[in-house]
Amino acid sequence: MLALTFAFSPIQAEPVRLTIKARPGLQYDIFRFEAKPNAFVEINLVNEDDMAHNLVITKPGQRLNVANAALSLGVEGDAKNWVPDLDSVLFSTPVLKPDSSHLLKFKAPEISGVYPYVCTFPGHGLLMYGAMYVGMPLPDLAKDMNLPELARRGDLKQKQLHAWGIKRPLMYRIFMPNASPAAIAVSLKHGQNYCWDAAQCRLRYLWYGDFIDPWPVWRGNGNGLAKVLGTKYWEAGSAGAVQVGNIESTANFLGYKKIDGQPEFHYRVNNVDVYELITPLHSVIGVQRSFRIPNNKQLVSLPVGSVSQVSFKYSAGKLKDGVLTLNAEEAAAFSVSIGLKQ
Amino acid sequence: MKYTKYFLASVLSFIAVIGLRAAGISDYYSIDNISMPKGLDSQVGGLDFMPDGRLVACFHRGEVYTYHPKKNEWKLFADGLQEPLGICAINDREVVVMQRPELTKITDLNGDGEADHYQAVFDDFGMTGNYHEFAFGPAKDSIGNFYIGMNLASNGASIRPELRGEFRHYGISRENFKSKNYKSLSGRMYAATPYRGWVLKISKEGKMTPFAPGFRSPNGLGFDLNDQLFVTDNQGDWLGTSKLYHVQHDRFYGHPASLTWTDDWQAGRNPLEVSVKELDAKRTRAAVLFPQGLMANSPTQPIPDSTEGKFGPFKGQLLVGEMNRSRIVRVILDTVAGEIQGACVPFYDNAGLSKGNHRFVFGDDGSLWVGQTHLSWAGGQGLQRIRWNGKMPLDIRSMELLPNGFKITFTKSLKKSTSVAEQFQFKRYYYEYRKAYGSPQYGIEKVKIIGSKRMNNDKTVMVYLDKVNPGFVYQLDINKLVAEDNSALVNSLVCYTLNRMPNGDDKAPHLVRN
Numbered sequence: 009m010l011a012l013t014f015a016f017s018p019i020q021a022e023p024v025r026l027t028i029k030a031r032p033g034l035q036y037d038i039f040r041f042e043a044k045p046n047a048f049v050e051i052n053l054v055n056e057d058d059m060a061h062n063l064v065i066t067k068p069g070q071r072l073n074v075a076n077a078a079l080s081l082g083v084e085g086d087a088k089n090w091v092p093d094l095d096s097v098l099f100s101t102p103v104l105k106p107d108s109s110h111l112l113k114f115k116a117p118e119i120s121g122v123y124p125y126v127c128t129f130p131g132h133g134l135l136m137y138g139a140m141y142v143g144m145p146l147p148d149l150a151k152d153m154n155l156p157e158l159a160r161r162g163d164l165k166q167k168q169l170h171a172w173g174i175k176r177p178l179m180y181r182i183f184m185p186n187a188s189p190a191a192i193a194v195s196l197k198h199g200q201n202y203c204w205d206a207a208q209c210r211l212r213y214l215w216y217g218d219f220i221d222p223w224p225v226w227r228g229n230g231n232g233l234a235k236v237l238g239t240k241y242w243e244a245g246s247a248g249a250v251q252v253g254n255i256e257s258t259a260n261f262l263g264y265k266k267i268d269g270q271p272e273f274h275y276r277v278n279n280v281d282v283y284e285l286i287t288p289l290h291s292v293i294g295v296q297r298s299f300r301i302p303n304n305k306q307l308v309s310l311p312v313g314s315v316s317q318v319s320f321k322y323s324a325g326k327l328k329d330g331v332l333t334l335n336a337e338e339a340a341a342f343s344v345s346i347g348l349k350q
Numbered sequence: 351m352k353y354t355k356y357f358l359a360s361v362l363s364f365i366a367v368i369g370l371r372a373a374g375i376s377d378y379y380s381i382d383n384i385s386m387p388k389g390l391d392s393q394v395g396g397l398d399f400m401p402d403g404r405l406v407a408c409f410h411r412g413e414v415y416t417y418h419p420k421k422n423e424w425k426l427f428a429d430g431l432q433e434p435l436g437i438c439a440i441n442d443r444e445v446v447v448m449q450r451p452e453l454t455k456i457t458d459l460n461g462d463g464e465a466d467h468y469q470a471v472f473d474d475f476g477m478t479g480n481y482h483e484f485a486f487g488p489a490k491d492s493i494g495n496f497y498i499g500m501n502l503a504s505n506g507a508s509i510r511p512e513l514r515g516e517f518r519h520y521g522i523s524r525e526n527f528k529s530k531n532y533k534s535l536s537g538r539m540y541a542a543t544p545y546r547g548w549v550l551k552i553s554k555e556g557k558m559t560p561f562a563p564g565f566r567s568p569n570g571l572g573f574d575l576n577d578q579l580f581v582t583d584n585q586g587d588w589l590g591t592s593k594l595y596h597v598q599h600d601r602f603y604g605h606p607a608s609l610t611w612t613d614d615w616q617a618g619r620n621p622l623e624v625s626v627k628e629l630d631a632k633r634t635r636a637a638v639l640f641p642q643g644l645m646a647n648s649p650t651q652p653i654p655d656s657t658e659g660k661f662g663p664f665k666g667q668l669l670v671g672e673m674n675r676s677r678i679v680r681v682i683l684d685t686v687a688g689e690i691q692g693a694c695v696p697f698y699d700n701a702g703l704s705k706g707n708h709r710f711v712f713g714d715d716g717s718l719w720v721g722q723t724h725l726s727w728a729g730g731q732g733l734q735r736i737r738w739n740g741k742m743p744l745d746i747r748s749m750e751l752l753p754n755g756f757k758i759t760f761t762k763s764l765k766k767s768t769s770v771a772e773q774f775q776f777k778r779y780y781y782e783y784r785k786a787y788g789s790p791q792y793g794i795e796k797v798k799i800i801g802s803k804r805m806n807n808d809k810t811v812m813v814y815l816d817k818v819n820p821g822f823v824y825q826l827d828i829n830k831l832v833a834e835d836n837s838a839l840v841n842s843l844v845c846y847t848l849n850r851m852p853n854g855d856d857k858a859p860h861l862v863r864n
Contacts, residue, residue: 169411171387172426180412181432181451188512189479190451192430206451206473207514226391226411228726230433230450231481231507263454263469271468 021047021116029054030061030104030127032174033218034135034199039159040152043116045143051112055104058176059197061127062089062103063112065140070096071124075133079292090128103129116142122154130291131198134348135217135238158218158237169222176219177269182234183225186243187212190261193234195219196270200288200295201238209250209259209275211286213243214346216293241293241348247313247330250299252280253306280304294319294347301339308339319347375840376701378662378743383702384719384733387415387424393731394721396437396447397711405711406445407721407733408434414445414456416463419713428456428465435569436487436709438496448487448498451477451514453552472552475500476515476543480507482567483546489571489579496552497561497579499568502539502607503546508532515543518610520620537622538587538787539566540607547608549581549597563612564603564633569708572652574683575666578690582649582670585642590781590789592649593636594670594681596690604633604783622785630783630862637690638681639781639823639847640670642788645694648673648727652681653710653718660716662738663747663761669697669718671707674728676700678707678720684750684846687854693749693846698736706730743840744833747809753852755801755814756824763808763834770802770811773829778822783861793860797824808834821858822848 021044028051029037043049053063066074077092078085089102099114117123120143127136139154146152150160168174176195184191188207195201201219203212217238224232249259257278264271272285283300301308310332312320322344325334334342386392393410400406405417412431415424427445436448443458452473456465477483480503487498503509509517509527517524519542522535527542541547549568551561566589570582579597583589588605595603602609606621606629615621621629640646650671655664668681680697683690706722706729713719717737722730742762750757776799779791801814815824824846831839850856 168389169391170413170429171389171424173389179430181430181449182412183432183479183510188514189477189483189510190473190514206470207477207512222411229481230484230725261470261473263467265459265468266466 021045023048023050024116025050025052027052027054028063028138030057030063030136032057032176034127034132034216035156035158036063036125036127036136036138039138039155040141040146041138042141042144042146045116045118045120047116049114049116049140051101052109053101053104053112054109055106058106060103060105060129061132061136062091062101062129063125064091064100064128065098065114065123065125067096067098068121068123070094071126071133071137075126075128078128078133079130085130085291090130092128098123100128116140120144124154131216131289131293134293135199169226175269178219179271180220180222180234181206182220182222183230183232184212184220185233185236192271193220194271194286196286196288196295198288198290198293199238200293201236202286202295203236204273204286206261208248209261209273209277209282210248211244211297213240214295215240216348242313242315242318242346244313247311249275249311250277250282250284250301251309251311252278252282252301252304278306280306289345289347292319292347294345296343296345298341298343299339300341301336304339305336307336308334310334310344312344315346317349319345319349321345321347374701375698375743378739378741378840379698379701380737380739381702382735382737384417384735385422386732390415391731392733393706393723393725394709394733395433395435395723397709397719397721397733398437398439398445399711399713400439400442400445402442403714404442405713405719406437406439408437408447410723410725412449414447414465425463427458427463428468433484435484436489436498436571438488438490446471446488446496448485450483450485453485453488453496453498471496471556472498472550472558474515474558475545475550476513478503478513478542479510480504482506482539484567484569486569487571488552489573491573491579492577494554497571498550498552499565499571499581500545500548500550501567501569502541502565502605505533505536505538505540509542513543517542518544520610520618521622537607539605541610544611545608546611547605548611549579551599559599560611561599562597562601562603563608564601564605565608566605570649570651570670572654572668574652574654574668575656580637580652580668582652583636584648585788587785587787588783590639590783591642592640592646594638594640594649594652594668594694595634596637598634601634602632603636604629626784626862633783635849635856636847637683637849638692638694639845640679640694641791641823641825641845644825644843645696645845646670646672646674646677646679649679650708651710653712655712657712657716660738661712661718663742663745664697669710670694671710671720673706673708673724676703676705676707678703682746682749684748686751686852687850689850689856691751691847691849693746693844695746695844696841699841702734703736704730704732704734742837744831744837745840746844749844749846751818751846751848751852752812752814754818755812756826756846757810757812758826759806759810760833761809762837764804764811765832765834765836766808768808768831770813771799773831774799774802774811774813775827775829776813776815776824777827778817778824780822780858780861782863784863793822818848818851819858820848820850820856821861824848
């Protein structure tokens with residue numbers, strides 16, 4: 009029987025075996041590979057990141073559709089490994105926890121083409137993908153639009169900048185573009201990043217994907233700005249800091265406490281203590297700003313900036329003309345979230 | 351056979367070289383390199399010891415590590431800081447760090463060895479985003495106040511669109527800082543936000559007192575054992591050569607850019623356009639000048655030898671780092687008519703020492719820990735440890751001004767046959783006080799020895815000179831000096847800064863050009 013099978017396959021395509029690692033910063037370490045049509049393919053997916061990932065191979069051109077369909081699975085998502093029931097899904101791994109691996113075996117499609125692979129875990133699909141070239145030559149890396157921008161630039165490996173390697177959350181006080189000289193850059197889990205201004209006590213902007221390149225500052229004496237990597241999706245503009253009471257007053261920065269590696273900022277406005285913790289949203293790209301303003305008897309207002317281009321939610325208060333107003337009781341503990349619009 | 355002969359010959363010549371070698375610092379001190387965590391950019395910004403004996407160090411990319419000297423073990427304590435350039439351990443769980451934007455108290459609340467709370471102790475000073483606005487210190491006085499040094503901005507770059515703090519510059523508007531020719535109006539170094547060019551005093555509670563203006567790049571603040579504050583400053587505009595100041599409240603130390611932020615400064619009056627004479631009358635001269643190219647080009651932290659003799663014979667004296675070469679300088683102070691002035695000598699040259707000697711701390715055992723940096727200028731990186739081996743070097747212990755010369759005391763008795771006239775050579779020169787970058791040596795002349803006397807069992811030499819006047823550096827070069835026990839002099843260069851005579855005369859009009 010076996011001999012017969014071989015006899016009927018005169019040109020046996022070379023098998024492809026490779027290991028793809030899921031890395032911090034929402035990326036696979038291998039962004040593309042080649043396979044002959046009908047070739048046996050074996051992918052060992054190793055999750056080296058600190059969050060969950062999978063790998064789904066789709067029909068040509070279907071990466072974003074599949075990733076978006078996964079997002080809409082909602083509460084069913086976990087049970088389905090975030091793999092939607094679509095014809096455009098060809099092969100998939102389960103969702104892997106950190107430090108685990110899975111062997112995915114399949115036969116490459118018969119038809120030549122560029123078959124995307126993508127992590128469909130919510131929020132990851134925009135950044136974390138690559139391409140399997142079946143029966144097609146690889147184009148120039150720099151011009152390969154089937155790959156994430158980082159891969160096109162050839163920066164496959166993140167520079168190791170510290171003795172501890174790469175970790176999230178991570179924060180730097182560093183010179184940042186579009187912020188005062190006392191800026192703080194923070195990278196959270198799930199590829200979320202933000203810039204917070206310690207001179208003005210306010211969130212300045214948000215981006216997803218890679219964090220920053222601090223090298224322009226660190227290479228010498230500080231005559232440079234860190235470079236924001238990834239994709240910026242929200243900026244505060246002129247929206248100021250939290251106000252307490254009716255007197256317009258400047259916020260005084262008092263420091264921060266680290267909670268699971270994430271800073272909870274502490275500042276004082278009009279003699280009232282304000283605490284702000286920024287955490288990543290779990291199943292979409294976005295962050296939650298959790299405020300605590302205990303021991304306060306006055307009205308609180310938070311200018312939220314322009315939120316028409318993002319998905320904006322708030323737990324309490326009234327939103328009017330870009331300002332969220334809360335009474336003292338509401339302001340004791342409230343949160344707002346800013347997420348990428350689906 | 352032939353090869354054996356050559357081999358023997360080279361061994362013999364090697365031994366000969368060793369035997370003839372002049373006495374060097376390595377005959378008295380040894381140096382070790384400390385291995386650093388792999389992957390760390392080990393440019394050291396600050397060093398101190400916690401009470402439990404762990405070293406704590408901060409680094410260029412914002413990390414703070416503790417190091418257990420006995421276990422040779424590094425542990426991350428804190429991270430995310432912006433160019434920390436000084437650290438002071440409060441207890442085993444708490445440090446205070448001076449970083450670019452802030453004086454920060456960092457605490458390990460839960461005792462797991464890693465910090466969780468970062469408290470802004472003081473950040474009420476300005477930042478333009480200019481790279482040169484480093485923040486130095488903190489130096490702690492005997493009652494727990496912190497002193498920090500605010501670097502001026504450099505016109506090697508402009509100011510950024512967003513500032514922290516008020517903008518004020520009487521020579522150029524904020525708008526004009528965007529123009530291409532801002533350099534000609536800003537001054538080489540400028541103080542466009544509050545307290546640039548100042549030393550500030552911060553109480554334990556975070557209350558700030560503007561302490562003294564007039565600094566350019568005060569990368570080194572330290573108290574001596576008598577609770578007196580010393581600050582180094584770097585050659586450049588208004589500094590003919592690098593300096594060590596004895597800093598006292600409300601005095602002005604010479605760089606005018608900072609005067610903009612004094613209470614009594616007349617609004618609209620550009621300090622850069624005030625006459626040099628007026629500024630000279632207002633300023634306090636440096637206690638010690640470090641001749642450029644000869645002694646130090648970029649002096650760093652002053653640290654007193656607090657080891658009670660465990661580090662050698664220089665108890666109580668200040669050591670000062672030097673960035674540009676493998677050197678640590680020693681300072682010999684002399685109080686004359688109520689003011690401190692004095693001499694500097696090379697203390698440790700080469701012999702395994704790196705460049706970029708930036709921050710220091712003494713261990714309980716009397717060893718000196720040296721941290722290096724470069725920040726893209728001349729320098730080095732890493733951590734070294736220097737230990738005294740207990741042998742007494744022949745070196746200068748003290749130098750005091752007399753009305754007509756100097757009284758110089760050595761660490762041990764000189765050979766009876768020593769001829770002072772032959773072995774000692776004096777010359778003098780001065781550096782102008784001026785706006786231009788640095789100053790050449792002016793008025794260079796030999797100073798004749800007109801007499802000498804030995805005292806104190808040949809340990810002390812009185813040298814009488816034909817010209818002794820204020821406003822000069824007196825440079826002493828010593829040829830071959832040998833002690834009674836046949837050991838040779840380790841360092842032969844001494845530069846004494848003569849600001850004032852024993853009778854209080856400090857007139858030196860030659861320092862300012864008419």
